[in-house]
Structure formats: structure tokens, C-alpha cells
Amino acid sequence: MRGRRDSKKQKVSEDQVHVSGDAEKLQRTNQSGLSQKIPVKRHAASLGKSCGVAHSGVNRKQDVAEHEEGSEGDTPGEQYGGNGFPISMNMEEINDSDWEDGSAHASKYKGSDSEAFINGITVELNPLQDFSHRKIKRRASTEDKEVAELVHKVHLLCLLARGRIIDKACDDPLIQASLLSLVPAQLLKLSEIQKLTGVSLHPLISWFHSHFKVTRLSSEEKFFPSAMAQALEAKHGTLEEIAALSVALFRAMNLTARFVSLLDVVPLKPGVDKGDLPFKGAQGKAKGIFKNPTVMIDSFNPKPVSPAQPTLCSDKNNEDSKKLKSSNATNEINGFQELKRKGDAEYEMQMEMALSATAFEVSEDAVAAKATNDSFPSPTTLGRITTGLLPSSSSQPVATAVGASKIGAPLHWAEVYCSGENSIGKWVHVDAINGLLGGEERVEAAAAACKTSLRYVVAFAGYGAKDVTRRYCRRWYRIAPHRVNTPWWDEVLAPLKELESRATGGSIKLPFTNDSGLHQEMVVESSMKSEFVATGSILEDMELETRAFYEPLPTNQQAYRNHPLYALERWLTKYQVIHPKNPILGFCNGFPVYRRSCVQILKTKEKWMREGLQVRHNEFPAKVLKRIDKSVKEQLHEDDDSEETNSGGTIELFGKWQLEPLSLLHAVNGIVPKNDRGQVDVWSEKCLPHGTVHLKLPRIFALAKKLEIDYAPAMVGFEFRNGRSVPVYDGIVVCSEFKDILLEAYAEEKGRKETEERKRNEREVISRWYQLLSSIITRQRLNNCYGSRQPNSPGKVVTLTSGASNENLSTSQQHVEKMELEQHIAVSVSHSTEEHDHEHMFVTVKKCSLENGSLVTKRCQCGFSVQVEEI
DNA sequence: CTGCATCAGGTGTCTTTGAACCCA
DNA sequence: TTGGGTTCTTTGACACCTGATGCA
Numbered sequence: 001m002r003g004r005r006d007s008k009k010q011k012v013s014e015d016q017v018h019v020s021g022d023a024e025k026l027q028r029t030n031q032s033g034l035s036q037k038i039p040v041k042r043h044a045a046s047l048g049k050s051c052g053v054a055h056s057g058v059n060r061k062q063d064v065a066e067h068e069e070g071s072e073g074d075t076p077g078e079q080y081g082g083n084g085f086p087i088s089m090n091m092e093e094i095n096d097s098d099w100e101d102g103s104a105h106a107s108k109y110k111g112s113d114s115e116a117f118i119n120g121i122t123v124e125l126n127p128l129q130d131f132s133h134r135k136i137k138r139r140a141s142t143e144d145k146e147v148a149e150l151v152h153k154v155h156l157l158c159l160l161a162r163g164r165i166i167d168k169a170c171d172d173p174l175i176q177a178s179l180l181s182l183v184p185a186q187l188l189k190l191s192e193i194q195k196l197t198g199v200s201l202h203p204l205i206s207w208f209h210s211h212f213k214v215t216r217l218s219s220e221e222k223f224f225p226s227a228m229a230q231a232l233e234a235k236h237g238t239l240e241e242i243a244a245l246s247v248a249l250f251r252a253m254n255l256t257a258r259f260v261s262l263l264d265v266v267p268l269k270p271g272v273d274k275g276d277l278p279f280k281g282a283q284g285k286a287k288g289i290f291k292n293p294t295v296m297i298d299s300f301n302p303k304p305v306s307p308a309q310p311t312l313c314s315d316k317n318n319e320d321s322k323k324l325k326s327s328n329a330t331n332e333i334n335g336f337q338e339l340k341r342k343g344d345a346e347y348e349m350q351m352e353m354a355l356s357a358t359a360f361e362v363s364e365d366a367v368a369a370k371a372t373n374d375s376f377p378s379p380t381t382l383g384r385i386t387t388g389l390l391p392s393s394s395s396q397p398v399a400t401a402v403g404a405s406k407i408g409a410p411l412h413w414a415e416v417y418c419s420g421e422n423s424i425g426k427w428v429h430v431d432a433i434n435g436l437l438g439g440e441e442r443v444e445a446a447a448a449a450c451k452t453s454l455r456y457v458v459a460f461a462g463y464g465a466k467d468v469t470r471r472y473c474r475r476w477y478r479i480a481p482h483r484v485n486t487p488w489w490d491e492v493l494a495p496l497k498e499l500e501s502r503a504t505g506g507s508i509k510l511p512f513t514n515d516s517g518l519h520q521e522m523v524v525e526s527s528m529k530s531e532f533v534a535t536g537s538i539l540e541d542m543e544l545e546t547r548a549f550y551e552p553l554p555t556n557q558q559a560y561r562n563h564p565l566y567a568l569e570r571w572l573t574k575y576q577v578i579h580p581k582n583p584i585l586g587f588c589n590g591f592p593v594y595r596r597s598c599v600q601i602l603k604t605k606e607k608w609m610r611e612g613l614q615v616r617h618n619e620f621p622a623k624v625l626k627r628i629d630k631s632v633k634e635q636l637h638e639d640d641d642s643e644e645t646n647s648g649g650t651i652e653l654f655g656k657w658q659l660e661p662l663s664l665l666h667a668v669n670g671i672v673p674k675n676d677r678g679q680v681d682v683w684s685e686k687c688l689p690h691g692t693v694h695l696k697l698p699r700i701f702a703l704a705k706k707l708e709i710d711y712a713p714a715m716v717g718f719e720f721r722n723g724r725s726v727p728v729y730d731g732i733v734v735c736s737e738f739k740d741i742l743l744e745a746y747a748e749e750k751g752r753k754e755t756e757e758r759k760r761n762e763r764e765v766i767s768r769w770y771q772l773l774s775s776i777i778t779r780q781r782l783n784n785c786y787g788s789r790q791p792n793s794p795g796k797v798v799t800l801t802s803g804a805s806n807e808n809l810s811t812s813q814q815h816v817e818k819m820e821l822e823q824h825i826a827v828s829v830s831h832s833t834e835e836h837d838h839e840h841m842f843v844t845v846k847k848c849s850l851e852n853g854s855l856v857t858k859r860c861q862c863g864f865s866v867q868v869e870e871i
Numbered sequence: 872c873t874g875c876a877t878c879a880g881g882t883g884t885c886t887t888t889g890a891a892c893c894c895a
Numbered sequence: 896t897t898g899g900g901t902t903c904t905t906t907g908a909c910a911c912c913t914g915a916t917g918c919a
Contacts, residue, residue, distance in 0.1 A: 679888090726888070
């Protein structure tokens with residue numbers, strides 16, 4: 001509670017900061033010599049309110065509320081509203097939207113408006129406040145999250161595309177040939193080694209490391225192969241270029257090599273780890289994601305520093321190593337000896353337990369790698385690059401602290417396939433820039449030390465790509481939440497993986513000849529290629545997947561919350577249970593750690609039934625929950641003795657291991673088996689009782705009832721309406737034998753209803769026309785008797801002004817009839833008016849019988865006729 | 872300074888089976 | 896009188912996530 005109270009206090013304080021902060025804006029914008037306080041007080045006086053002067057420690061919102069109340073309808077209030085923001089604007093909105101974005105709004109109040117704005121608000125400056133440290137936190141909305149994810153994905157795709165471009169450049173035959181021409185002859189023998197091992201690569205990497213330097217962090221916007229060629233010529237360039245050159249060299253020497261890139265993508269979640277945003281330091285130049293992530297550190301201290309200390313050139317390391325010793329408590333000279341922190345011992349023990357429990361042996365290589373870890377430089381050492389060639393008068397933005405911390409993050413390196421490693425071969429990490437070999441275990445730590453999160457490590461070859469992050473991370477559970485959803489990523493990589501797989505496996509390399517200095521690459525595709533491709537790729541996949549099994553157990557309980565492999569009982573939800581409770585992989589703070597696969601989801605019988613499953617007989621609930629429900633409470637009050645009520649107060653949950661396929665009831669003698677409510681729950685077709693069908697036709701229940709066929713309403717789900725969830729019904733369930741009868745009857749009934757409806761409409765139309773014509777006749781008679789010379793009557797077409805005449809004439813047939821009648825009436829009336837005083841004498845000419853009477857057609861000698869329906 | 876444990880609040884998801892009244 | 900249709904009113908418990916805080 002204390003913490004909560006404190007946070008509330010802080011909130012008030014923040015409000016005060018807002019006021020003061022805006023006062024600062026006013027101060028900034030009110031450059032015309034106006035005092036900061038005087039106008040404010042003047043306005044306060046004009047309002048006659050004591051709220052005028054803000055008093056430190058008084059809630060600003062209260063002040064503003066009072067202010068609004070007092071200024072309602074007043075001119076000052078209108079000024080306030082008109083200059084700052086509408087007076088009707090909710091102050092909460094103002095808090096949320098306006099105060100936070102100081103720079104944007106500051107400009108809004110410049111000029112003549114500023115004074116009026118100041119008049120409308122009461123502030124007091126607190127010079128002791130440090131506004132630069134004001135931190136306004138806003139919870140990310142769903143939209144923010146979606147946007148962040150989209151940006152993350154786009155950035156990822158851009159970096160993938162970039163990697164492919166670089167990879168393609170590594171295959172450039174000219175660059176490869178040029179590189180080969182530089183390599184000493186004795187090193188070229190490397191290509192002849194049948195069973196290549198990491199160790200055999202040492203001389204080559206050493207040579208490369210001593211000849212090529214990283215001198216820039218960001219590349220110019222230049223076509224990459226050209227930039228690479230220039231770097232080759234100059235023997236220095238960017239990280240990307242030098243790493244790509246190393247890959248090109250390996251490929252030129254007929255080694256199977258990949259260009260590997262750590263994709264430093266913008267965070268997946270909004271507002272997370274903003275310091276790591278690759279483009280943040282670019283001073284808003286909005287070109288970050290398309291450039292090297294370390295672009296913002298272009299012009300850090302140009303003091304010439306020796307290149308990265310290679311493991312293989314250890315004599316260079318001493319001095320820097322000493323610096324390291326003092327600067328990085330976790331590292332020692334080339335030793336990277338981890339500090340023995342609390343929990344490390346437990347970690348080691350758990351690691352062993354996990355390994356034994358998962359029955360996976362740590363390969364000798366892993367042990368060897370661990371052993372060789374001691375020979376790698378620290379992440380900080382990795383960060384050293386040569387910057388002496390940078391112009392001291394660079395106009396590039398000065399590096400930020402955050403950006404600077406990213407210097408030296410391992411972003412690009414190579415992987416060389418060493419067939420001599422293991423019995424099946426192995427991809428070996430080769431960082432020729434830093435002279436590192438087999439240092440995959442170090443990459444994560446080095447990246448972390450340089451504030452670069454290791455989330456995606458992608459290997460490029462053959463214009464394809466493959467995610468090899470697993471190889472470089474030790475704690476996948478930490479990375480996984482920061483990666484994009486797996487299906488999407490897999491889908492993106494699938495075609496690229498195929499390309500990569502084709503390029504890196506299955507080629508048999510013949511001994512090359514080096515005639516007249518020109519390297520002849522002879523690669524003969526083996527007839528077994530496809531088999532090897534599949535095997536090699538799958539083996540690597542297996543290797544990467546297997547790493548998950550010897551991932552160490554986290555030492556903190558929190559890490560088990562969403563750990564993909566391990567689970568603690570305490571983090572289970574109420575609908576989860578551990579089953580079976582073995583093996584125990586280890587302990588965390590005394591709590592047993594289980595496999596995630598042992599976490600079972602529990603559901604009620606009803607829920608399982610919806611999935612076409614039912615609980616086996618004599619199975620006890622895996623878990624029983626107490627239901628705290630209003631209705632149950634009420635029920636308990638009403639009927640304390642009922643056992644049903646007692647059981648209704650709990651929820652019995654069952655696990656998947658207690659289930660069997662749903663055995664549905666059978667319809668017998670045309671009777672549909674129903675539930676307690678006299679209905680059938682049709683969650684899916686699986687839930688339909690045997691021998692029944694679901695007929696989804698409107699009002700078919702009425703027909704079933706009429707035909708005395710047994711049926712049950714089909715409840716297909718629920719919808720929330722009027723504050724409660726109500727069942728949704730769709731059609732009925734009847735026995736299969738009645739299906740055809742019902743459908744036929746339904747069709748027949750439908751036809752009958754349509755006919756009935758049509759006849760009814762016709763009768764209605766006729767009736768209305770009769771009314772119309774009757775009124776016309778009456779009108780005509782009246783005209784004849786009393787107003788035959790009225791100006792608007794003679795010779796005029798009678799228009800259909802009757803309200804009834806326009807209704808029910810929607811069909812085309814009716815429309816035609818109407819038009820015909822109009823003509824008829826027009827002719828008749830016109831004719832009759834020509835006869836002046838003619839009085840119609842109707843003679844019955846036609847009589848036809850109807851259902852409820854007869855239709856009589858009467859015609860006058862003048863040609864005017866009417867139809868009269870006699871009932 | 873960092874990482875972890877704990878707590879509390881915000882947010883989103885899942886839950887779920889009327890009753891009164893009118894009218895033909 | 897009865898059965899069918901319409902209208903009324905607009906949950907709340909809980910899991911999960913996140914930020915704040917204290918502690919080692």
C-alpha cells in the first residue's frame with residue numbers, strides 16, 4: 001500500500017510538473033518582454049477567483065475545474081478557450097494530448113496569441129524542477145502495439161533484403177578472384193583439406209585480420225558490390241564490407257561459407273528498449289532502418305585505436321585487456337570469466353540436472369567451446385575499431401551515449417562449414433574482423449555488452465537465408481518474447497531457407513588447380529546432392545532444435561512464467577495443471593521445475609463436449625474450482641438443503657488424459673434426445689445425436705409441430721444482449737428419417753405461401769384501383785353537376801394523387817397495369833369532356849367470378865369503362 | 872547499476888440459457 | 896386464452912500485462 005500511495009503522490013507531482021512545464025513553454029514563447037506572472041495574476045483578479053495563482057502542492061486539476069466554473073460564459077473564459085484549446089475541451093484530454101508534446105505546441109502559442117493564452121491560465125514557475133528528466137509514461141494502446149509490430153516486421157524484411165544483397169555480392173567472381181590474388185600461396189592449400197576443421201582455418205583468418213580493417217561504421221549510400229570492391233582495394237571499410245569480404249574469400253577458396261548478420265531490428269513492443277532503436281540516434285533523420293544500425297555513432301571520438309584484438313594475435317591484447325579488467329567487472333583479460341554471482345552455482349547444478357533429465361548429452365564440442373571461451377576477448381574488446389581515417393571535422397551528429405554503447409556490437413560475421421568437425425560436420429563461427437573462431441558462445445554476451453539485443457541471427461547463402469539464432473543464444477526464453485510470431489517468420493523464411501539449403505549443401509569439391517595465378521573453381525554436382533542437401537539442412541535444424549534441450553534452467557521464478565520449455569507450478573493458471581508430475585528437471589528457489597509439455601489445460605465437461613470429447617467413466621476431476629457466482633449465492637440462500645446447489649458451487653475440471661471420443665445419444669423411434677432444457681446444443685456437427693439432422697430453415701419448427709414430428713431447437717451459441725448472454729437458436733434438430741418429409745413440406749408450404757401472398761397482393765391492387773376509379777367517377781359526376789367549366793377539369797389527365805394509388809405497385813406488372821389504366825382514364829376523361837354535358841350510362845359488358853364474389857366490367861357508350869368488384 | 876520479487880491497476884477475454892409486454 | 900414476437904438494457908470475473916517499488 002505504501003508503494004501505491006507513493007505512486008499517487010508522484011502523480012500529483014507530475015501534474016504540478018505539467019503546469020510548470022507549460023509555464024516553461026509560456027516563458028519560451030512569450031518573448032515580448034511580458035512578465036511571467038503578472039498577466040496570470042491579473043486574470044485571476046478579473047475572475048474574482050482565488051484559483052488564480054497556482055499554489056505549489058495544490059492539485060492543478062482542481063484549479064482548472066474552478067477556473068472553468070468561474071469563467072463559464074465569460075469573455076476571459078472564451079479567450080482561454082479560443083487561444084489555448086477549446087473551453088469545452090476536457091482537461092483530461094489536455095493533460096494527455098497537449099502537455100506531453102511540448103515542442104509541437106510551443107510554437108502554437110507564439111505571437112499575439114500567447115498573451116491571451118497566458119491570460120487564461122494560472123501557473124507558477126518552479127525553477128528547481130528539472131524538466132529534462134520529466135518522464136511521462138503512457139500505456140501502449142492496441143494500436144500502438146500493432147504499429148510497432150508492423151514496423152518491426154518491415155524492418156526485419158528490409159534487413160533480410162540487405163543481407164541477401166550482401167550475400168550476392170560475396171559471390172562476385174571478380175572480388176573473389178582479387179581476394180585470391182592477395183592470399184599467400186601457402187594459405188591456398190587450405191582448399192585441399194578434405195576434412196576441414198576450425199583449427200585449420202586459423203592461419204587464413206589471421207592473415208585476413210591483419211590485412212583488412214574496419215574504419216567506418218556506416219557505409220555511404222552506394223551500390224554494395226561497388227563499396228565492397230572499394231573496401232577490397234583500400235583494405236579497409238565498414239563492418240559489413242569487411243565481413244562480406246571474408247565470406248567472399250572463403251567462398252573463393254572453395255569453402256562453404258555463409259554471411260551471417262545479427263539483425264538489429266526495432267523493438268517488437270512499443271516503447272520497449274527505446275535506447276536500442278537503431279535509428280534513434282540519427283537525430284530524427286528518419287533513415288535509420290535502411291542503414292546500418294550503428295549509423296548514429298559515425299563521429300565518435302576519432303582517436304586512432306588499434307583494431308579488434310584477435311584471439312589469434314594475442315600479443316596485441318594485453319593493454320586493452322588491462323583496461324577491460326578495470327572497466328568490466330564481469331570480464332577478465334581474454335578470459336571473460338563470469339562473475340560468480342548468487343545463483344550461479346544453482347544455475348550450474350540445474351543445468352546438469354536438466355541435461356540428465358532430458359537425456360541429452362552435451363556434445364564434446366559444446367564442452368570444448370566452453371573451454372575455448374576463455375580465449376576470447378570481451379565484448380568491449382570486440383567493440384574496438386579503427387577510426388583514424390575519419391575526418392576530425394566531420395559534420396555528422398555527435399554520438400549519443402546510447403548510440404555509443406552500441407559500438408562494436410558483433411553485427412556481421414561468417415560461418416564456414418567444417419566437414420572435419422564432428423562426424424557429420426559443423427558450421428563454425430568465423431569472425432575474421434576480430435580474428436575470432438568458434439566464438440558463437442560469445443556473441444550473445446558481446447551483443448548485450450554493446451546494448452544490442454540478439455533476437456535474429458540470420459545466415460545468408462545462395463541468395464537465401466536461414467535463421468540460426470539458436471546457435472548464438474544460450475537463453476532462448478529471453479529472446480523469444482522479443483521476436484515476431486513464429487508462423488509469420490517461418491513463412492517469410494521458408495523460400496529463403498530452401499535457397500540457402502541448396503547453396504550450402506551437397507557439392508563435392510575437387511582439388512583445384514592454380515594455373516597462372518588464376519583460381520579455377522571446379523565444383524562437380526554429385527548425383528547424391530539432393531540427399532545431402534536434405535540431410536545437411538535437416539541435421540543443422542536438428543542441431544539448432546536440440547540446443548533448446550540443454551538450455552539452462554532460469555534461476556529466477558519470473559522467467560518460468562512464459563518459458564517455452566520449463567514451468568513452475570506457481571505460474572499455472574487456474575485452468576492448468578502439471579500432469580504427469582515427473583520428471584522434475586530441477587529446482588528454482590526450492591520449487592520443482594517441470595517440463596512445459598507437462599502443463600495440461602483443464603476444461604469442464606461441457607467444454608470438452610463442444611470439442612467432441614467426453615470424460616471417461618469413473619474419472620475424478622483433475623481440479624475443482626469454487627465458483628463464486630451471484631446466481632449460485634442466491635440459489636444457496638433459497639435452497640440450502642439441495643445437493644444440486646452444492647455441486648453447482650464448484651467447477652469440475654478435467655484434463656485431456658481423462659477423455660475419450662464423445663459417445664452421442666441415439667435417436668430412437670423418431671424421438672430426438674434432448675438436454676435438460678429440451679434442446680440440442682449444436683456447437684458443431686460433432687455434437688449432433690446419432691440419427692438426427694440439423695435443419696437451418698426459418699420457422700421450420702412450426703412445420704414440424706404441424707406435422708407432429710418430434711424436434712428440438714438447435715442452440716448454436718450465445719450472444720451478449722441486454723446485459724446478459726442469451727442463447728442463439730438456429731433451426732431445429734429432427735430425426736434423419738423426417739428430413740425429406742420436412743424439406744418437401746417446407747418447399748410446398750413455401751410455394752403455397754408465395755402463391756397466397758401473390759394473390760393477396762393482387763386483390764389489394766385491384767381493391768385500391770377500384771377505390772381510385774370510384775373517386776374519379778364521383779369527381780366527374782360532381783364536375784358535371786356543379787363545376788363543369790372549372791378551369792382545371794376539362795381535357796386534363798387525371799393524375800394519381802390518391803394516397804392508396806401509389807402503394808403496392810412495386811412490381812413491374814403492377815406498374816404496367818397502372819400505366820394502361822392511366823391511359824385509359826386519360827382517354828375516357830378527355831373523351832367525356834369533349835361531350836361536355838354527357839352523362840355516362842354504364843352497361844354491364846363483362847362479369848367474371850372471383851373467389852369471394854365477382855368482377856363486373858361496365859362500359860359507357862362514350863367508351864369510358866369501369867370495373868366493379870362485387871362481394 | 873542491475874536484476875529480481877512483489878504488488879496493484881489497466882486491459883482484454885471469456886462467460887453464457889429472461890422477463891415483461893403486446894398482439895393476433 | 897395462448898403462443899409468438901418484440902423490447903428492455905447494456906456483466907463481471909479473471910487472466911494477463913505492465914509499471915512502480917524495494918531489496919540484494
